[in-house]
Amino acid sequence: MVNEKENVIVMIGPTAVGKTKLSIELAKKINGEIISGDSMQIYKGMDIGTAKIKRDEMEGIPHHLIDIKEPTESFSVAQFQALVRPLITEISNRGKVPMIVGGTGLYIQSVIYDYKFTESNTNEALRIELEKKVESVGRLSLYEQLKKVDPVSAQKIHPNNVRRVIRALEIYYDTGKKMSEIEETNQHDPIYNVALIGLTMDRSILYKRINERVDLMVEEGLVEEVKCLYDQGLRDCQSIQAIGYKELYDYFNGNQTLDEAIEALKQNSRRYAKRQLTWFRNKMDVKWFDMTPPITLDEKLNEIFQYVAGKFYVKEN
Structure with a gap:
């Protein structure tokens, strides 16, 4: 500060x-x-x-x-x-x-x-798991997942921005909080x-x-x-x-x-x-x-x- x-x-x-x-x-x-x-x-x-x-x-x-x-x-x-x-x-x-x-x-x-920024530190294991999911099922499947758990963030993030999609999901599964709610504060x-x-x-x-x-x-x-x-x-x-x-x-x-x-x-x-x-x-x-x-x-x-x-x-x- x-x-x-x-x-x-x-x-x-x-x-x-x-x-x-x-x-x-x-x-x-x-x-x-x-x-x-x-x-x-x-x-x-x-x-x-x-x-x-x-x-x-x-x-x-x-x-x-x-x-x-x-x-x-x-x-x-x-x-x-x-x-x-x-x-x-x-x-x-x-x-x-x-x-x-x-x-x-x-x-x-x-x-x-x-x-x-969010309270969640990088959860390396979770991030790797999500990155592997992108490789196996594709980025759009991951984006659909984000739309279900945090539709506000999904609306702000382009489906091709895989890094941001993964980060939003990482925050949600790591903290139980939506990235959009944290950013609102x-x-x-x-x-x-x-x-x-x-x-x-x-x-x-x-x-x-x-x-x-x-x-x-x-x-x-x-x-x-x-x-x-x-x-x-x-x-x-x-x-x-x-x-x-x-x-x-x-x-x-x-x-x-x-x-x-x-x-x-x-x-x-x-x-x-x-x-x-x-x-x-x-x-x-x-x-x-x-x-x-x-x-x-x-x-x-x-x-x-x-x-x-x-x-x-x-x-x-």
């Missing part, structure tokens, strides 16, 4: 809305350091598909929680919270302004609010002094940008990047469930053509952007800034800086 409220800037928004460039410019203006709030940019070797910032794009701004895990490793929202909160204090103690930038809503929510008062910035854009323009970004990713070598992971034998890993990777795995497995895989990637990215906006609007108290052209980055940067300065005092570099 944080004893004194530290200043934290959070910049959220859907994929392709322009968070990366704007966050760099804001960080330069306020002497900030950026903590990645993306659940997939933590993985090494997954650069193009996660739209990971390149070294030269950082413009000297320190970035944290990028490339900290191997693609074979799992990563949870609880681990993210445990890493980010001390990092916020460390950055603040150096006289810098911590900025969390990303699009994974639950991860960011877990940090800035008094978000406590979480307080949603910020434990930091937060300037919560949301970037949005006209939907049709955003979708066009997403499609163009996917085409650029393919040009930059996305297919080759994913093929490298595929050739290493990575299967059924949390990392490979990421958009941009699972679609191309379908192509490598012979389930669809490359054109079909790329089209599926575009469609899934657009759907994800829509889900991101819905999450942010329903779950977080966000100050929204419209990035729809012809607004310029400089104009929007000044508007956001004024908002941040009104929330807490920051010196302009």
Whole structure:
């Protein structure tokens, strides 16, 4: 628990809305350091598909929680919270302004609010048993099981998110409590002094940008990047469930053509952007800034800086 409220800037928004460039410019203006709030940019070797910032794009701004895990490793929202909160204090103690930038809503929510996780510690034996059940009867059977014991959680969790389905079942069978009931007890008062910035854009323009970004990713070598992971034998890993990777795995497995895989990637990215906006609007108290052209980055940067300065005092570099 944080004893004194530290200043934290959070910049959220859907994929392709322009968070990366704007966050760099804001960080330069306020002497900030950026903590990645993306659940997939933590993985090494997954650069193009996660739209990971390149070294030269950082413009000297320190970035944290990028490339900290191997693609074979799992990563949870609880681990993210445990890493980010001390990092916020460390950055603040150096006289810098911590900025969390990303699009994974639950991860960011877990940090800035008094978000406590379930009482259940990992029950390794139970987890292994549930994982074996996935192999023997399939993920949908396990999801149906979750729908029976905790329908509220089942409604929130996608059937393909096997890790979350297993975790919800593990909590239920280990504690006798539903994950949804435990999460309901979480307080949603910020434990930091937060300037919560949301970037949005006209939907049709955003979708066009997403499609163009996917085409650029393919040009930059996305297919080759994913093929490298595929050739290493990575299967059924949390990392490979990421958009941009699972679609191309379908192509490598012979389930669809490359054109079909790329089209599926575009469609899934657009759907994800829509889900991101819905999450942010329903779950977080966000100050929204419209990035729809012809607004310029400089104009929007000044508007956001004024908002941040009104929330807490920051010196302009």
